[in-house]
Amino acid sequence: MPHLATDRIRASTGAPDDTPLVTASHDGRRRVLAAVDVTAFRLGLHPGMAVAQAQSLVPGLVIHAAALDDDAAALRRLAGWCLRYAPLVAPDPPDGVFIDVTGAAHLLGGESAVLHDVLGRLLAQNIGGRTAIADTPGAAHAAARFGSRDAMVIPVGGIATALADFPVAALRLDATPLRRLGIERVGQLTAMPRAPLVRRFGQHIATRLDQALGAVFEPIVPVFPPELIQARLTFIEPLLTAEAFSSVIGRLMRAVCTDLEETGQGARRLDLLFERVDGSVQTLRVGSARPSRDARHLARMFDERLERVDPGLGVEAMRLTVPHIDALAYAQTAVRLRDTDAREVDIAPLIDRLANRLGAARVYRVAPVESDVPERSVRRMPPIGSTDPGSWPANLPRPVRLLDPPQRVEAMALLPDHPPLAFVWRRVRHRVRHADGPERIAGEWWKRDGEMRSVRDYFQVEDEIGRRFWLFRRGDGQDGQTGDMSWYLHGFF
Amino acid sequence: MFSSSHPPANTLVLRDLRDRIARIGRSDTGREPGRSVGLGVPAIDQALPAGGLALGALHEAAGAGPDTEQAAAATLFVAGILARLSGPVLWVVQQADLFAPGLAAVGLHPQRLVFAEAGKNVLPVMEEGLRHTTLASVVGEFSGRLSLIASRRLQLAAEQGGVMAVLLRRSHVFDDPALNEPSSAMTRWRVGVLPSTGGLARARWRLDLTRCRGGETGSWIVEACDATGHLTLDAAFSDGSDQGVHRRAG
Incomplete structure (x- = not known):
């Protein structure tokens, strides 16, 4: 967030977006720019520039006094907000936040999705930002500031390649002494022999390089908002x-x-x-x-x-x-007026434990849906929450086990409109002794074009040993457009 | 030996002895011993030592013959019993082929059901559920061999929580011999289908009680669960032959 300080001022003063906005502080006895916003940056201003020079470049420049302590506090608050993404978050002063998304990215649909989510939410608060994900905090820091895109994901093991073209300053170093040697890019620095480098410039440069490349582990000091x-x-x-x-x-x-x-x-x-x-x-x-x-x-x-x-x-x-x-209101041990209500509340711990064990999608309730197509008449819903008291029509026979998808069977029917005399399922022949039907179910053309004219005729049949099956025939028995007259087994009673 | 000329006294003595044995057999942490849910058929309930299916215990049910894999009749049998309990039911499945409208048709309403797709972890998930005494019952669909230790764990968990555990056993093999291996279950049922006599009104089942701790095994022919989960003894079966013909010593 290179413009966090000015974005903050703009949000509090309500200044229009297109006027350049800067903050100024003292560097020794000079007054210099501390932060500039996007508009000012485009006009050629940059942090560290003398205020007098900036004013001569941009007449009528709005200058606010820099409040470095407030900026740091804002960054800490922002870091606390970032805890929504992952448990380990650290501010990276003056303008960044580290989020350790290890093992948390898939929850939001992948690493790239996380970055866009962060950007979108920041933008909603009128904070412009850039983001990156990499194996090490150092590399992510560099890619977020010098990367080619707003949301950059450096693949595992690709740090050295990705960083090679970045300027040396990307490594959180003072680039001036290196520039004197003609070293501008990270790639050049990596290629240098290590020992002379350390002898001349100290351990610091080597450490920063190793931190970015992952040779040295860099712990981030996680932040915890005081109200947490x-x-x-x-x-x-x-x-x-x-x-x-x-x-x-x-x-x-x-x-x-x-x-x-x-x-x-x-x-x-x-x-x-x-x-x-x-x-x-x-x-x-x-x-x-x-x-x-x-x-x-x-x-x-x-x-x-x-x-x-x-x-x-x-x-x-x-x-x-x-x-x-x-x-969460205080727990009350009240008289159970209605038994079912009390049980409703008590089941939550079980749901949590099962969901944590099996995954939330595997623990569910079902609720009726008004749909004629049997496989659509059941909807899964979260186990906790309001359940609507509706039910399925009681007068229609419905099996207790459903085959999904329905399985093709070979059936013999005398007349097109009659239940089959016998059918073969899994190479076993079942002779139909009793049958009930048809129950005609028309396709839901408002859901899928292919169901415009399709029809299923359902029969409940019982074979010679007493097993009950739910069969259907595609088509109404007369019009070929409604289905191809093939038979399917859909369930068991 | 007791002679059959003094049934009331004998029954009392026997009941007392059974109660004592039951108290020795179970760990004494259960909530209220002796609570049970009846099948709603007096002839069957009398044959069960608890006067029905004991609540804090493990029960097994399986299909018979070609229905061993889908166990549709056994599923309806279990659902019918649960329909007459009150409170939420955890139904642990391996794969989701259960169709809730069919369960609702025997009185087990979807509002009471929580499903858990546990894959290979059916037994541990059941055990987890049994610890929660707010549940009325935990049903687990299980295929494969059930070790004695595994069934003992379920039985203990059911006893401690006072929650009824039902193992709905399925197998790809018709009448799988693994279904007859000993377990710690209180009762074991086979539910087979029989041809109906008149049309498709109500299915007929053959109920085999193949194992019953502290009681005798038996077989009955019943009409399948109605819309409230009640079974009825088949008219021809109750009128004609004596029950003793179908009951074997346990």
């Missing part, structure tokens, strides 16, 4: 075992739930951060379908996922944060 409900425990001896983690989770969870109770809130999402001895951080995130502050329930959801944590050489601190909370 959280708890942290540090250990004298690093922890390694799941049992130890589990007992720590219990303690953290009780502390967090006490805080939640004081504020009348419940957790919708929780992040657990394992701070390892080597400085890296592992995270676990769990979600809850309803706001909850049931410490035991929430702790068990983490316990089940502990196997995904790699403790490395040991974990020296654990932190539990609640980035997403919702109001």
Whole structure:
């Protein structure tokens, strides 16, 4: 966000978009520009330029006093907002934010989708920005500022190639001494022998280069907004075992739930951060379908996922944060006036645990849909929430097992309008003893053109041993356009 | 030996003994012992030690003959029993071929049902569900061999939570011998289809109670569940032959 400071001022003063806007601060005794907006940048102004020079270039320039502390605070707030994307977020002063999206990108539909989501939401707040995803924070920093596109994804292992053409300043270095040697691009720097470089310019350059290329791990110091409900425990001896983690989770969870109770809130999402001895951080995130502050329930959801944590050489601190909370009224042990209502509420913990275990899409309820086509008459819906009390028409026979898609059978029918005398399914011949039908179901032409004229005639039949099947014939028996008269098995009673 | 000339006294003694055995057999953490849901057919309920299907226990049901794979009749049998309980039901499936309108037709309304597609994890997910005492029942569709330990775990979880566990066993093999292997289930049912006598009004089933802890096995011919999940003893079966013909010593 190269223009965060000016975007902020514009938002608070309501200045029109097309007037150049800059902030100024003191560099020693000179007054220099601290930040410029897009319009001013296009007019040739840049941070570090003397105010007098800027005023001569752009007459009538609006200059605001730079409020560096406020800018830093705004950046921290913005970083806190970015917790929506992933548990590990750090401000990258003066104008950037690091988000560790490891393992979180797929939730928003891929890395590129995350970037566009970030850009879109920033733009909605009138903040212009540029984004990038890379294997290392250093490379992402460089690509976001010097990349060719607003949203750049550097593929795994492609850092060296991607960075080669960037100016040296992209590595968070002072480029002036290197420029004297004629080194302008990162690629040139990578090609230099390391030892003389370090001897002449110090370790700093080598470190920055290694951080960008991934040879040296660069931990990001995660930010936590002060209002965030959280708890942290540090250990004298690093922890390694799941049992130890589990007992720590219990303690953290009780502390967090006490805080939640004081504020009348419940957790919708929780992040657990394992701070390892080597400085890296592992995270676990769990979600809850309803706001909850049931410490035991929430702790068990983490316990089940502990196997995904790699403790490395040991974990020296654990932190539990609640980035997403919702109001949750105080629990009331009331007389159950209506039994079903009380049960409705109580089922939420089970749903959470199953959804965390199997995936949210695999735990569902079904509700009736007004559709004549049988396979469309059932709709899946989330297990928690209002269920409409409708039902299917009771007078129509419906099987208990449905074959999806219907399976083709060879059937013998005497007359086009009659149920079959016998049919062959899976090479077994079933003689029809009883039959009921037809129930004519017309295609829903408003859903698909192909169903404009199609018709299915359904029959419930019973074979000689008493098994009941649900068969249908495509077509009405007379008009070839309604179907090709083939028979299908669709279900079992 | 008890002679059959004093049935009331004998019945009382037997019931007392059975109760005692039941109390020894179960871990004493269950909510209220002895709660059960009847099948609604007196002849069958009398044969069951709890007077019906015990709530805090594991029950098995499977299809018979060509219906072993789809187990459609067994599914309706289970759904009919659950229709007469109150409270939510967790139905754990391996793949989704269950058609909710068919369940609603025997009185098990979709509002009460929560489905979980568990793939190969049916048994652990069932166990998870059984810990939640707010559920009325947990049904699991399971194909494959059920180890004694696995069934014991389900039985214990059902006892502790007081939730009825039903294993709906399916198999690609007709009358799979694996379905007859011993398990810790309280009862085991085979539900086979029989040709109807007059039209398609109500299907006829042959109910085989092939295992019953603390009771005797038996076979009955019934008319399938109606719209409220009630079974009826087949008229010809109850009038004509004596039940004793169909009952074997357990």
